[in-house]
Amino acid sequence: MNTLDALNQAFLVYPQTLKQKPRVAYAGTRGSYGEEASLSYFKKDCQLFPFKTFEDVFIALNKGNIDYGVLPIENSSTGSIAAVYDLLSQYQYFIVGEQEIHARHCLLAPQGTSLASIEEVYSHPQGFSQSEEFLRDYPQWKCIPYYNTAIAAAYVAEQNNPKMAAIASKQAGEIYNLEILAENINFSQTNVTRFVIISRNIELFQDPGQVSIAFHLPHRPGALYEIIGIFSVFSLNLCKIESRPLLKENWEYLFFIDFTGNISQNTLTNLIPIIQEKVEYFQFLGYYPPYSENNDTAL
Amino acid sequence: MNTLDALNQAFLVYPQTLKQKPRVAYAGTRGSYGEEASLSYFKKDCQLFPFKTFEDVFIALNKGNIDYGVLPIENSSTGSIAAVYDLLSQYQYFIVGEQEIHARHCLLAPQGTSLASIEEVYSHPQGFSQSEEFLRDYPQWKCIPYYNTAIAAAYVAEQNNPKMAAIASKQAGEIYNLEILAENINFSQTNVTRFVIISRNIELFQDPGQVSIAFHLPHRPGALYEIIGIFSVFSLNLCKIESRPLLKENWEYLFFIDFTGNISQNTLTNLIPIIQEKVEYFQFLGYYPPYSENNDTAL
Incomplete structure (x- = not known):
């Protein structure tokens, strides 16, 4: 089924509601920000399945073992998470919602550890870069x-060695019974990670207002200008543009665009064929409610 | 001095040549792709200074300890290197050239090691993701x-343990006297990393043809469209657009654009004020010869 047919079919049952007790997959383990995003979006009413990698989440969706995947796509301090963009384009699944999480990092260590005994700190590289200013005061620590x-917090708990600490969430500290030696050590106090909720099918929940698409442009001057002009004609706001290299051709790009505005079924069915005509490859990624701190998602 | 004055002053001494025996800094250690990029660009006629992090290279430039820095900015398989974009905007230095390197990863281990004895593999996360298909055949290996x-190759050599291997360049294997157990294990056989050569000052070498700029747009619909329109009016080709979040404001972006075309001093001095008028913040990043496999750089 082509994009327009699939989208029009989804409009026939608009607005949809989330499945009861959905099976939700995230990358990480208990106490990770992925778990927090999943619980914030789906509330307590879901079954959570942690996976090791981002791609494992897509594979589980593909097998039909889960209903939704929850994946980080962008951090306000460190930028886009390229691997998730690539997997979205590879698997051709759909974004049905988004969730933001304030990542407040803590320094965690086995109970009774003092700052002076620490020699090694474990975290995700983004945990280190987001806590750079705090770490500058401890140049003797080896960051691994x-x-x-x-997963770093779980490892430090398992080793139970006062030379070792982890940078992770407060929840991770509580789950793995680690002592919180320092709180909110991220340098930007507005350190927000945006997660997308993905599904195998287009699902339109109440008040979708944001559209994500991907496309590959023909190789001629002005091609991007023409595409961006289309959004201007329809009075739509481009909120994000991201380019990812295509693997087959060096330095050719797949563009990812998010836009908002007064978007109806009519706008989309008019807009999509115009874009499709001007690009070499087009992918509709989703039409979903933008995150708002007060929304109660689709539940 | 403002951008236009600095640029016009650089045109007075165009074309410049590289300093004799320049002091060149890169991030990594002996046998790294950064060293290879430095040697390819500057040939043998330079003094090399390895540093641990990207920012250390900028700090050394700032102190005047080195003449040029060489930093990876983009990989054809895994995309932009966000940290380098952020440092370029923070330090306000200039791109004076670029160099591409074919990253051909090898599996390296202490002499006499067999594939069967390996339990742990060390590399940069990009080394793992670029060698994903090879690693899929060895799910029992722990990737660290x-x-x-x-640096991973040097560590494996130092440990001299047949359970440990590294993914790094062939050169690294030779330098650290490791055995090459598998060659060209990256999944894309055109795995190219683009490096930029940076300097404290604008330096214009023979036949510059590519311009890099950064800007922050005002918050109104159509702002990006207007900017891209300017390039269209001047018949310039946009070859790359990259957006990086601004730290102060969540979900506001700094845009980085590369363009090529028939660019003269006149084009630039006309174009820059038109762009400056339409943006909230403007940064000129450089006007430099685009990489070509046959060029001999500015030497």
């Missing part, structure tokens, strides 16, 4: 990168 | 992320 902040 | 591929 790990796959995930919560 | 490290700061740099060559």
Whole structure:
């Protein structure tokens, strides 16, 4: 089924509601920011399945083992999470919602540890870069990168060695019974990570207001200008533009665009064919409610 | 001095040549791709200074300890290197050239090691993601992320343990006397990393043809469209657009644009004020010869 048919079919049952007790997958382990994003979006009413990598979440969706995946796509301090953009384009699944999480990092260590005994700190590389200013006061610490902040906390708890600490969330500290030696050590006090909720199918929840698409442009001057002009004609706001290299051709790019505005079924069915005509490849990624601190998601 | 004055002053001494025996800094250690990029660009006629982090290279430039820095800015398989974009905007230095390197990863281990004895593999996270398909055949191996591929190779050599291997360049294997157990294990056979050569000052070498700029847009619909329109009016080709979040404001972006075309001193001195008028913040990043496999750089 082509994009327009799939989208029009989804409009027939608009607005949809989330499944009851959905099976939700995230990358990480207990106490990770992925778990927090999943619980914030789906409330307590879901079954959580942690996976080791981002791609494992897509594979579980593909097998039909889960209903939704929850994946980080952008951090306000460190930028886009390229691997998730690539997987979205590879698997051709859909964004059905988004959730923001304030990542407040803590320095965690086995109970009774003092700052003076620490020699090694474990975290995700983003945990280190977001806590750079705090770490500058302890140049003697060896920072050892790990796959995930919560997995680093679990490892430090397991080792139970007063030379070792982790940078992870407060929740991770509580789950793994670690002592919180310092709180809110991220340098930007507005350190927010945006997660997307993905599904195998287009699902339109109440009040979608944001659209994500991806496309590959033909190689001629002005091609991007023409595309951006289309959004201007329809009075839509481009809120994000991201380019990712195509693997087959060096220095050719797949563009990812998010836009908002007064978007109706009519706008989309008019807009999409115009864009499709001007690009070499087009992918509709989703039409979903933008995150708002007060919204109660689709529940 | 403002951008236009600095640029016009640089045109007075165009074309410049590289300093004799320049002091060149890169991030990594002996055998790293940063060293290879430095040697490819500056040939043998330079003094090399390895530093641990990207920012250390900027700090050394700031102190006047070195003449040029060489930093990776983009990989054809895994995309932009966000930290380098952020440092370029923070330190306000200039791109004076670029160099591409084919990153051909090898699996390296202490002499006499067999594939069967390996339990742990050390590399930069990009080394793992670029060698993903090779690693899929060895799911029992534990992949441990490290700061740099060559530093991982040096560590494995130092440990001299047949359970340990590294993913790094062939050169790193030769330098640290490791056995090459598998060659060219990156999944994309065109795995290219683009490095930029940076300097404290604008330096214009023979035949510059590419311009890099950064800007922050006012918050109104159509702002990006207007900017891209300017390039269209001047018949310039946008070759790259990258957006990086501003730390102060969540979800506001600094845009980085590369463009090529028929660019003269006149084009630039006309173009820059038009762009400056339409943006809230403007930074000129450099006007430099685009990389070509046959060029001999500015030497």
